[in-house]
Amino acid sequence: MKTTIICFSPTGGVEKVAQLIANELKVAAPYDYTTRGYEVSFSSDDLVFFCFPVYGGRIPTPMYDRMNYVHGNGAKAVLVAVYGNRAVEDALLEMSDLCLNRGFKVVGGAEMIAPHSIDKRFGAGRPDASDIAALNKFLASLMAKQELTPVAMPGKRPYKEYKGIPVYPTSSSKCSGCGTCAQECPTEAIDPGDPQHTDKSKCISCMRCVSMCPFSQRRVPKAMQLAASAALIKMCAGRKEPKFYL
Ligand SMILES: Cc1cc2nc3c(=O)[nH]c(=O)nc-3n(C[C@H](O)[C@H](O)[C@H](O)COP(=O)(O)O)c2cc1C
Ligand code: SF4
Ligand code: SF4
Incomplete structure:
Protein backbone atom coordinates (compact mmCIF):
# COMPACT_ATOMS: atom_id res chain seq x y z
CA MET A 1 0.00 0.00 0.00
CA LYS A 2 1.46 3.37 -1.05
CA THR A 3 0.72 6.36 1.17
CA THR A 4 0.39 9.93 -0.16
CA ILE A 5 -0.40 13.14 1.71
CA ILE A 6 -2.16 16.09 0.07
CA CYS A 7 -2.66 19.34 1.93
CA PHE A 8 -4.32 22.74 1.57
CA SER A 9 -2.67 25.10 4.04
CA PRO A 10 -2.85 28.88 3.57
CA THR A 11 -0.91 29.80 6.73
CA GLY A 12 1.01 26.64 7.60
CA GLY A 13 -1.01 25.11 10.47
CA VAL A 14 -2.39 22.29 8.33
CA GLU A 15 0.99 21.79 6.68
CA LYS A 16 2.56 21.24 10.10
CA VAL A 17 0.08 18.47 10.92
CA ALA A 18 0.54 16.95 7.44
CA GLN A 19 4.32 16.94 7.94
CA LEU A 20 3.94 15.23 11.34
CA ILE A 21 1.98 12.47 9.59
CA ALA A 22 4.64 12.18 6.87
CA ASN A 23 7.41 11.94 9.48
CA GLU A 24 5.61 9.34 11.58
CA LEU A 25 4.73 7.15 8.58
CA LYS A 26 8.12 7.78 6.92
CA VAL A 27 6.54 8.77 3.61
CA ALA A 28 7.18 11.61 1.12
CA ALA A 29 6.52 15.21 2.17
CA PRO A 30 2.93 16.43 1.69
CA TYR A 31 1.89 17.66 -1.78
CA ASP A 32 0.83 21.28 -1.46
CA TYR A 33 -2.48 22.08 -3.21
CA THR A 34 -2.88 25.51 -1.59
CA THR A 35 -2.43 27.72 -4.65
CA ARG A 36 -3.43 25.20 -7.31
CA GLY A 37 -4.29 21.55 -7.97
CA TYR A 38 -2.14 18.95 -9.73
CA GLU A 39 -3.56 16.11 -11.80
CA VAL A 40 -3.11 12.78 -9.97
CA SER A 41 -4.71 9.33 -10.30
CA PHE A 42 -4.72 6.73 -7.54
CA SER A 43 -5.73 3.05 -7.46
CA SER A 44 -7.32 0.74 -4.88
CA ASP A 45 -3.86 -0.07 -3.44
CA ASP A 46 -3.30 3.56 -2.40
CA LEU A 47 -3.92 5.31 0.91
CA VAL A 48 -4.29 9.10 0.67
CA PHE A 49 -4.38 11.57 3.58
CA PHE A 50 -6.26 14.80 2.83
CA CYS A 51 -5.31 17.55 5.28
CA PHE A 52 -7.35 20.76 5.21
CA PRO A 53 -8.48 23.63 7.48
CA VAL A 54 -11.99 24.16 8.83
CA TYR A 55 -13.63 27.42 7.73
CA GLY A 56 -16.93 28.28 9.42
CA GLY A 57 -17.57 24.61 10.20
CA ARG A 58 -17.13 23.74 6.50
CA ILE A 59 -14.29 22.98 4.10
CA PRO A 60 -12.67 25.95 2.31
CA THR A 61 -14.44 26.50 -1.03
CA PRO A 62 -11.23 26.02 -3.13
CA MET A 63 -11.22 22.36 -2.01
CA TYR A 64 -13.88 21.72 -4.67
CA ASP A 65 -11.57 23.01 -7.40
CA ARG A 66 -8.48 21.21 -6.03
CA MET A 67 -10.30 17.87 -5.79
CA ASN A 68 -11.24 18.09 -9.50
CA TYR A 69 -7.58 17.20 -10.17
CA VAL A 70 -7.62 14.12 -7.92
CA HIS A 71 -8.96 10.76 -9.15
CA GLY A 72 -9.59 8.14 -6.46
CA ASN A 73 -10.37 5.01 -8.53
CA GLY A 74 -11.20 3.13 -5.31
CA ALA A 75 -8.24 4.40 -3.23
CA LYS A 76 -8.64 4.73 0.54
CA ALA A 77 -8.79 8.21 2.08
CA VAL A 78 -8.09 9.46 5.59
CA LEU A 79 -9.45 12.96 6.28
CA VAL A 80 -7.57 15.29 8.61
CA ALA A 81 -9.50 18.44 9.57
CA VAL A 82 -7.32 21.06 11.26
CA TYR A 83 -9.12 23.79 13.20
CA GLY A 84 -8.45 26.83 15.37
CA ASN A 85 -9.82 25.59 18.71
CA ARG A 86 -13.45 26.56 17.94
CA ALA A 87 -15.28 23.64 16.25
CA VAL A 88 -15.19 21.27 13.24
CA GLU A 89 -18.98 20.95 12.79
CA ASP A 90 -19.76 19.66 9.24
CA ALA A 91 -16.28 19.92 7.68
CA LEU A 92 -15.38 16.21 7.91
CA LEU A 93 -18.75 15.11 6.53
CA GLU A 94 -18.52 17.62 3.66
CA MET A 95 -14.98 16.44 2.81
CA SER A 96 -16.11 12.82 3.04
CA ASP A 97 -18.94 13.47 0.56
CA LEU A 98 -16.49 15.22 -1.78
CA CYS A 99 -14.02 12.31 -1.56
CA LEU A 100 -16.75 9.75 -2.26
CA ASN A 101 -17.66 11.77 -5.37
CA ARG A 102 -14.03 11.67 -6.47
CA GLY A 103 -13.88 7.86 -6.21
CA PHE A 104 -12.37 7.39 -2.74
CA LYS A 105 -13.39 5.12 0.12
CA VAL A 106 -13.15 7.09 3.40
CA VAL A 107 -11.52 4.81 6.00
CA GLY A 108 -10.62 7.23 8.78
CA GLY A 109 -10.68 10.78 10.04
CA ALA A 110 -9.00 13.10 12.50
CA GLU A 111 -9.65 16.48 14.10
CA MET A 112 -6.45 18.32 15.06
CA ILE A 113 -5.99 21.79 16.56
CA ALA A 114 -3.61 24.50 15.24
CA PRO A 115 -3.35 28.27 15.77
CA HIS A 116 -6.43 30.12 14.49
CA SER A 117 -5.31 31.89 11.33
CA ILE A 118 -7.48 34.96 12.04
CA ASP A 119 -5.97 35.36 15.52
CA LYS A 120 -3.08 33.04 16.33
CA ARG A 121 -3.48 33.51 20.09
CA PHE A 122 -6.29 30.94 19.85
CA GLY A 123 -4.81 27.46 19.53
CA ALA A 124 -1.31 28.86 20.15
CA GLY A 125 1.33 26.16 20.57
CA ARG A 126 -0.86 23.45 19.03
CA PRO A 127 -0.32 20.74 18.05
CA ASP A 128 1.63 20.13 21.27
CA ALA A 129 3.27 16.97 22.64
CA SER A 130 -0.03 15.55 23.85
CA ASP A 131 -1.70 16.18 20.44
CA ILE A 132 1.22 14.55 18.64
CA ALA A 133 1.14 11.50 20.91
CA ALA A 134 -2.61 11.10 20.24
CA LEU A 135 -2.07 11.51 16.48
CA ASN A 136 0.72 8.91 16.46
CA LYS A 137 -1.45 6.45 18.40
CA PHE A 138 -4.21 6.89 15.80
CA LEU A 139 -1.73 6.37 12.94
CA ALA A 140 -0.43 3.18 14.57
CA SER A 141 -3.99 1.81 14.95
CA LEU A 142 -4.81 2.76 11.35
CA MET A 143 -1.74 1.03 9.95
CA ALA A 144 -2.29 -2.06 12.14
CA LYS A 145 -5.93 -2.47 11.09
CA GLN A 146 -6.37 -5.71 9.14
CA GLU A 147 -8.92 -4.31 6.71
CA LEU A 148 -9.54 -0.61 6.14
CA THR A 149 -13.33 -0.40 5.85
CA PRO A 150 -15.57 2.67 5.30
CA VAL A 151 -15.97 4.92 8.34
CA ALA A 152 -18.76 7.51 8.78
CA MET A 153 -17.63 11.08 9.47
CA PRO A 154 -19.38 13.38 12.00
CA GLY A 155 -21.58 16.23 10.78
CA LYS A 156 -25.07 16.95 9.45
CA ARG A 157 -26.69 17.41 6.06
CA PRO A 158 -27.57 19.96 4.86
CA TYR A 159 -24.22 21.37 5.99
CA LYS A 160 -24.11 24.43 8.18
CA GLU A 161 -24.56 27.62 6.15
CA TYR A 162 -21.13 29.24 5.70
CA LYS A 163 -21.02 32.59 7.44
CA GLY A 164 -17.52 33.84 6.67
CA ILE A 165 -15.52 35.93 9.09
CA PRO A 166 -15.50 39.36 7.39
CA VAL A 167 -11.75 40.06 7.48
CA TYR A 168 -10.16 41.38 4.31
CA PRO A 169 -6.44 42.18 4.25
C1 LIG B 1 -12.08 32.18 7.23
C2 LIG B 1 -11.70 31.27 8.35
C3 LIG B 1 -12.68 30.55 9.01
C4 LIG B 1 -12.33 29.69 10.06
N1 LIG B 1 -13.30 28.96 10.68
C5 LIG B 1 -12.97 28.14 11.71
C6 LIG B 1 -13.97 27.36 12.36
O1 LIG B 1 -15.12 27.30 11.97
N2 LIG B 1 -13.60 26.63 13.45
C7 LIG B 1 -12.32 26.64 13.93
O2 LIG B 1 -12.07 26.03 14.97
N3 LIG B 1 -11.32 27.30 13.27
C8 LIG B 1 -11.62 28.04 12.17
N4 LIG B 1 -10.64 28.72 11.49
C9 LIG B 1 -9.23 28.49 11.88
C10 LIG B 1 -8.54 27.50 10.94
O3 LIG B 1 -9.31 26.34 10.74
C11 LIG B 1 -7.18 27.09 11.53
O4 LIG B 1 -6.47 28.23 11.91
C12 LIG B 1 -6.34 26.27 10.56
O5 LIG B 1 -5.24 25.76 11.26
C13 LIG B 1 -5.85 27.11 9.40
O6 LIG B 1 -4.97 26.36 8.61
P1 LIG B 1 -3.66 26.98 7.96
O7 LIG B 1 -2.81 27.50 9.11
O8 LIG B 1 -3.02 25.83 7.29
O9 LIG B 1 -4.08 28.07 7.07
C14 LIG B 1 -10.96 29.56 10.45
C15 LIG B 1 -9.99 30.30 9.77
C16 LIG B 1 -10.34 31.13 8.73
C17 LIG B 1 -9.26 31.87 8.01
S1 SF4 C 1 1.60 43.48 -0.07
FE1 SF4 C 1 2.99 44.45 -1.56
S2 SF4 C 1 5.01 44.02 -0.72
FE2 SF4 C 1 3.61 42.58 0.26
S3 SF4 C 1 3.62 40.73 -1.03
FE3 SF4 C 1 1.96 42.02 -1.75
S4 SF4 C 1 2.86 43.18 -3.43
FE4 SF4 C 1 4.59 42.38 -2.21
S1 SF4 D 1 -6.65 38.08 -0.60
FE1 SF4 D 1 -8.04 36.88 0.67
S2 SF4 D 1 -8.07 34.84 -0.29
FE2 SF4 D 1 -6.28 35.92 -1.11
S3 SF4 D 1 -4.59 35.28 0.21
FE3 SF4 D 1 -5.40 37.22 1.06
S4 SF4 D 1 -6.91 36.58 2.58
FE4 SF4 D 1 -6.49 34.77 1.28
Whole structure:
Protein backbone atom coordinates (compact mmCIF):
# COMPACT_ATOMS: atom_id res chain seq x y z
CA MET A 1 0.00 0.00 0.00
CA LYS A 2 1.46 3.37 -1.05
CA THR A 3 0.72 6.36 1.17
CA THR A 4 0.39 9.93 -0.16
CA ILE A 5 -0.40 13.14 1.71
CA ILE A 6 -2.16 16.09 0.07
CA CYS A 7 -2.66 19.34 1.93
CA PHE A 8 -4.32 22.74 1.57
CA SER A 9 -2.67 25.10 4.04
CA PRO A 10 -2.85 28.88 3.57
CA THR A 11 -0.91 29.80 6.73
CA GLY A 12 1.01 26.64 7.60
CA GLY A 13 -1.01 25.11 10.47
CA VAL A 14 -2.39 22.29 8.33
CA GLU A 15 0.99 21.79 6.68
CA LYS A 16 2.56 21.24 10.10
CA VAL A 17 0.08 18.47 10.92
CA ALA A 18 0.54 16.95 7.44
CA GLN A 19 4.32 16.94 7.94
CA LEU A 20 3.94 15.23 11.34
CA ILE A 21 1.98 12.47 9.59
CA ALA A 22 4.64 12.18 6.87
CA ASN A 23 7.41 11.94 9.48
CA GLU A 24 5.61 9.34 11.58
CA LEU A 25 4.73 7.15 8.58
CA LYS A 26 8.12 7.78 6.92
CA VAL A 27 6.54 8.77 3.61
CA ALA A 28 7.18 11.61 1.12
CA ALA A 29 6.52 15.21 2.17
CA PRO A 30 2.93 16.43 1.69
CA TYR A 31 1.89 17.66 -1.78
CA ASP A 32 0.83 21.28 -1.46
CA TYR A 33 -2.48 22.08 -3.21
CA THR A 34 -2.88 25.51 -1.59
CA THR A 35 -2.43 27.72 -4.65
CA ARG A 36 -3.43 25.20 -7.31
CA GLY A 37 -4.29 21.55 -7.97
CA TYR A 38 -2.14 18.95 -9.73
CA GLU A 39 -3.56 16.11 -11.80
CA VAL A 40 -3.11 12.78 -9.97
CA SER A 41 -4.71 9.33 -10.30
CA PHE A 42 -4.72 6.73 -7.54
CA SER A 43 -5.73 3.05 -7.46
CA SER A 44 -7.32 0.74 -4.88
CA ASP A 45 -3.86 -0.07 -3.44
CA ASP A 46 -3.30 3.56 -2.40
CA LEU A 47 -3.92 5.31 0.91
CA VAL A 48 -4.29 9.10 0.67
CA PHE A 49 -4.38 11.57 3.58
CA PHE A 50 -6.26 14.80 2.83
CA CYS A 51 -5.31 17.55 5.28
CA PHE A 52 -7.35 20.76 5.21
CA PRO A 53 -8.48 23.63 7.48
CA VAL A 54 -11.99 24.16 8.83
CA TYR A 55 -13.63 27.42 7.73
CA GLY A 56 -16.93 28.28 9.42
CA GLY A 57 -17.57 24.61 10.20
CA ARG A 58 -17.13 23.74 6.50
CA ILE A 59 -14.29 22.98 4.10
CA PRO A 60 -12.67 25.95 2.31
CA THR A 61 -14.44 26.50 -1.03
CA PRO A 62 -11.23 26.02 -3.13
CA MET A 63 -11.22 22.36 -2.01
CA TYR A 64 -13.88 21.72 -4.67
CA ASP A 65 -11.57 23.01 -7.40
CA ARG A 66 -8.48 21.21 -6.03
CA MET A 67 -10.30 17.87 -5.79
CA ASN A 68 -11.24 18.09 -9.50
CA TYR A 69 -7.58 17.20 -10.17
CA VAL A 70 -7.62 14.12 -7.92
CA HIS A 71 -8.96 10.76 -9.15
CA GLY A 72 -9.59 8.14 -6.46
CA ASN A 73 -10.37 5.01 -8.53
CA GLY A 74 -11.20 3.13 -5.31
CA ALA A 75 -8.24 4.40 -3.23
CA LYS A 76 -8.64 4.73 0.54
CA ALA A 77 -8.79 8.21 2.08
CA VAL A 78 -8.09 9.46 5.59
CA LEU A 79 -9.45 12.96 6.28
CA VAL A 80 -7.57 15.29 8.61
CA ALA A 81 -9.50 18.44 9.57
CA VAL A 82 -7.32 21.06 11.26
CA TYR A 83 -9.12 23.79 13.20
CA GLY A 84 -8.45 26.83 15.37
CA ASN A 85 -9.82 25.59 18.71
CA ARG A 86 -13.45 26.56 17.94
CA ALA A 87 -15.28 23.64 16.25
CA VAL A 88 -15.19 21.27 13.24
CA GLU A 89 -18.98 20.95 12.79
CA ASP A 90 -19.76 19.66 9.24
CA ALA A 91 -16.28 19.92 7.68
CA LEU A 92 -15.38 16.21 7.91
CA LEU A 93 -18.75 15.11 6.53
CA GLU A 94 -18.52 17.62 3.66
CA MET A 95 -14.98 16.44 2.81
CA SER A 96 -16.11 12.82 3.04
CA ASP A 97 -18.94 13.47 0.56
CA LEU A 98 -16.49 15.22 -1.78
CA CYS A 99 -14.02 12.31 -1.56
CA LEU A 100 -16.75 9.75 -2.26
CA ASN A 101 -17.66 11.77 -5.37
CA ARG A 102 -14.03 11.67 -6.47
CA GLY A 103 -13.88 7.86 -6.21
CA PHE A 104 -12.37 7.39 -2.74
CA LYS A 105 -13.39 5.12 0.12
CA VAL A 106 -13.15 7.09 3.40
CA VAL A 107 -11.52 4.81 6.00
CA GLY A 108 -10.62 7.23 8.78
CA GLY A 109 -10.68 10.78 10.04
CA ALA A 110 -9.00 13.10 12.50
CA GLU A 111 -9.65 16.48 14.10
CA MET A 112 -6.45 18.32 15.06
CA ILE A 113 -5.99 21.79 16.56
CA ALA A 114 -3.61 24.50 15.24
CA PRO A 115 -3.35 28.27 15.77
CA HIS A 116 -6.43 30.12 14.49
CA SER A 117 -5.31 31.89 11.33
CA ILE A 118 -7.48 34.96 12.04
CA ASP A 119 -5.97 35.36 15.52
CA LYS A 120 -3.08 33.04 16.33
CA ARG A 121 -3.48 33.51 20.09
CA PHE A 122 -6.29 30.94 19.85
CA GLY A 123 -4.81 27.46 19.53
CA ALA A 124 -1.31 28.86 20.15
CA GLY A 125 1.33 26.16 20.57
CA ARG A 126 -0.86 23.45 19.03
CA PRO A 127 -0.32 20.74 18.05
CA ASP A 128 1.63 20.13 21.27
CA ALA A 129 3.27 16.97 22.64
CA SER A 130 -0.03 15.55 23.85
CA ASP A 131 -1.70 16.18 20.44
CA ILE A 132 1.22 14.55 18.64
CA ALA A 133 1.14 11.50 20.91
CA ALA A 134 -2.61 11.10 20.24
CA LEU A 135 -2.07 11.51 16.48
CA ASN A 136 0.72 8.91 16.46
CA LYS A 137 -1.45 6.45 18.40
CA PHE A 138 -4.21 6.89 15.80
CA LEU A 139 -1.73 6.37 12.94
CA ALA A 140 -0.43 3.18 14.57
CA SER A 141 -3.99 1.81 14.95
CA LEU A 142 -4.81 2.76 11.35
CA MET A 143 -1.74 1.03 9.95
CA ALA A 144 -2.29 -2.06 12.14
CA LYS A 145 -5.93 -2.47 11.09
CA GLN A 146 -6.37 -5.71 9.14
CA GLU A 147 -8.92 -4.31 6.71
CA LEU A 148 -9.54 -0.61 6.14
CA THR A 149 -13.33 -0.40 5.85
CA PRO A 150 -15.57 2.67 5.30
CA VAL A 151 -15.97 4.92 8.34
CA ALA A 152 -18.76 7.51 8.78
CA MET A 153 -17.63 11.08 9.47
CA PRO A 154 -19.38 13.38 12.00
CA GLY A 155 -21.58 16.23 10.78
CA LYS A 156 -25.07 16.95 9.45
CA ARG A 157 -26.69 17.41 6.06
CA PRO A 158 -27.57 19.96 4.86
CA TYR A 159 -24.22 21.37 5.99
CA LYS A 160 -24.11 24.43 8.18
CA GLU A 161 -24.56 27.62 6.15
CA TYR A 162 -21.13 29.24 5.70
CA LYS A 163 -21.02 32.59 7.44
CA GLY A 164 -17.52 33.84 6.67
CA ILE A 165 -15.52 35.93 9.09
CA PRO A 166 -15.50 39.36 7.39
CA VAL A 167 -11.75 40.06 7.48
CA TYR A 168 -10.16 41.38 4.31
CA PRO A 169 -6.44 42.18 4.25
CA THR A 170 -5.17 45.17 2.28
CA SER A 171 -1.69 46.25 1.12
CA SER A 172 -0.19 49.24 2.90
CA SER A 173 1.02 52.40 1.17
CA LYS A 174 4.60 51.08 1.62
CA CYS A 175 3.81 47.97 -0.49
CA SER A 176 6.69 47.38 -2.95
CA GLY A 177 4.39 45.85 -5.56
CA CYS A 178 6.51 42.67 -5.61
CA GLY A 179 3.41 40.57 -6.38
CA THR A 180 4.13 37.72 -3.93
CA CYS A 181 0.71 38.06 -2.30
CA ALA A 182 -1.05 37.88 -5.68
CA GLN A 183 0.95 34.79 -6.72
CA GLU A 184 0.23 33.04 -3.42
CA CYS A 185 -3.47 33.88 -3.07
CA PRO A 186 -5.45 30.60 -3.35
CA THR A 187 -8.38 32.34 -5.09
CA GLU A 188 -6.63 34.91 -7.34
CA ALA A 189 -8.38 37.67 -5.40
CA ILE A 190 -5.41 40.08 -5.60
CA ASP A 191 -4.69 41.99 -8.81
CA PRO A 192 -1.02 41.16 -9.68
CA GLY A 193 -0.67 44.49 -11.50
CA ASP A 194 -2.17 46.42 -8.58
CA PRO A 195 -1.86 44.55 -5.24
CA GLN A 196 -3.70 47.42 -3.56
CA HIS A 197 -6.80 46.05 -5.27
CA THR A 198 -8.38 42.92 -3.70
CA ASP A 199 -11.60 41.45 -5.06
CA LYS A 200 -13.59 40.89 -1.84
CA SER A 201 -16.05 38.63 -3.63
CA LYS A 202 -13.18 36.18 -4.28
CA CYS A 203 -11.34 36.60 -0.95
CA ILE A 204 -11.86 33.71 1.51
CA SER A 205 -10.09 35.56 4.38
CA CYS A 206 -7.48 32.80 4.58
CA MET A 207 -4.66 35.20 5.65
CA ARG A 208 -2.12 33.64 3.29
CA CYS A 209 -1.25 37.00 1.73
CA VAL A 210 -0.53 38.43 5.19
CA SER A 211 1.73 35.53 6.14
CA MET A 212 3.55 35.46 2.76
CA CYS A 213 4.31 39.17 2.27
CA PRO A 214 8.12 39.38 2.53
CA PHE A 215 7.90 43.01 3.69
CA SER A 216 5.02 42.71 6.22
CA GLN A 217 2.97 45.20 4.19
CA ARG A 218 -0.21 43.15 3.95
CA ARG A 219 -2.52 43.55 6.95
CA VAL A 220 -6.10 43.38 8.15
CA PRO A 221 -7.33 46.90 9.03
CA LYS A 222 -7.09 47.32 12.82
CA ALA A 223 -10.80 47.86 13.56
CA MET A 224 -11.71 44.82 11.45
CA GLN A 225 -9.12 42.66 13.23
CA LEU A 226 -10.31 43.79 16.68
CA ALA A 227 -13.92 42.98 15.80
CA ALA A 228 -12.98 39.51 14.50
CA SER A 229 -10.85 38.74 17.57
CA ALA A 230 -13.63 39.90 19.90
CA ALA A 231 -16.10 37.59 18.15
CA LEU A 232 -13.71 34.63 18.50
CA ILE A 233 -12.84 35.04 22.21
CA LYS A 234 -15.87 33.16 23.59
CA MET A 235 -16.10 30.58 20.81
CA CYS A 236 -12.43 29.60 20.99
CA ALA A 237 -12.26 29.51 24.80
CA GLY A 238 -11.19 26.34 26.62
CA ARG A 239 -8.84 23.71 25.32
CA LYS A 240 -10.31 21.44 22.62
CA GLU A 241 -8.84 17.96 22.19
CA PRO A 242 -8.03 15.98 19.03
CA LYS A 243 -10.58 13.36 17.96
CA PHE A 244 -10.18 10.34 15.73
CA TYR A 245 -12.50 8.15 13.67
CA LEU A 246 -11.46 4.62 12.70
C1 LIG B 1 -12.08 32.18 7.23
C2 LIG B 1 -11.70 31.27 8.35
C3 LIG B 1 -12.68 30.55 9.01
C4 LIG B 1 -12.33 29.69 10.06
N1 LIG B 1 -13.30 28.96 10.68
C5 LIG B 1 -12.97 28.14 11.71
C6 LIG B 1 -13.97 27.36 12.36
O1 LIG B 1 -15.12 27.30 11.97
N2 LIG B 1 -13.60 26.63 13.45
C7 LIG B 1 -12.32 26.64 13.93
O2 LIG B 1 -12.07 26.03 14.97
N3 LIG B 1 -11.32 27.30 13.27
C8 LIG B 1 -11.62 28.04 12.17
N4 LIG B 1 -10.64 28.72 11.49
C9 LIG B 1 -9.23 28.49 11.88
C10 LIG B 1 -8.54 27.50 10.94
O3 LIG B 1 -9.31 26.34 10.74
C11 LIG B 1 -7.18 27.09 11.53
O4 LIG B 1 -6.47 28.23 11.91
C12 LIG B 1 -6.34 26.27 10.56
O5 LIG B 1 -5.24 25.76 11.26
C13 LIG B 1 -5.85 27.11 9.40
O6 LIG B 1 -4.97 26.36 8.61
P1 LIG B 1 -3.66 26.98 7.96
O7 LIG B 1 -2.81 27.50 9.11
O8 LIG B 1 -3.02 25.83 7.29
O9 LIG B 1 -4.08 28.07 7.07
C14 LIG B 1 -10.96 29.56 10.45
C15 LIG B 1 -9.99 30.30 9.77
C16 LIG B 1 -10.34 31.13 8.73
C17 LIG B 1 -9.26 31.87 8.01
S1 SF4 C 1 -6.65 38.08 -0.60
FE1 SF4 C 1 -8.04 36.88 0.67
S2 SF4 C 1 -8.07 34.84 -0.29
FE2 SF4 C 1 -6.28 35.92 -1.11
S3 SF4 C 1 -4.59 35.28 0.21
FE3 SF4 C 1 -5.40 37.22 1.06
S4 SF4 C 1 -6.91 36.58 2.58
FE4 SF4 C 1 -6.49 34.77 1.28
S1 SF4 D 1 3.62 40.73 -1.03
FE1 SF4 D 1 3.61 42.58 0.26
S2 SF4 D 1 5.01 44.02 -0.72
FE2 SF4 D 1 4.59 42.38 -2.21
S3 SF4 D 1 2.86 43.18 -3.43
FE3 SF4 D 1 1.96 42.02 -1.75
S4 SF4 D 1 1.60 43.48 -0.07
FE4 SF4 D 1 2.99 44.45 -1.56
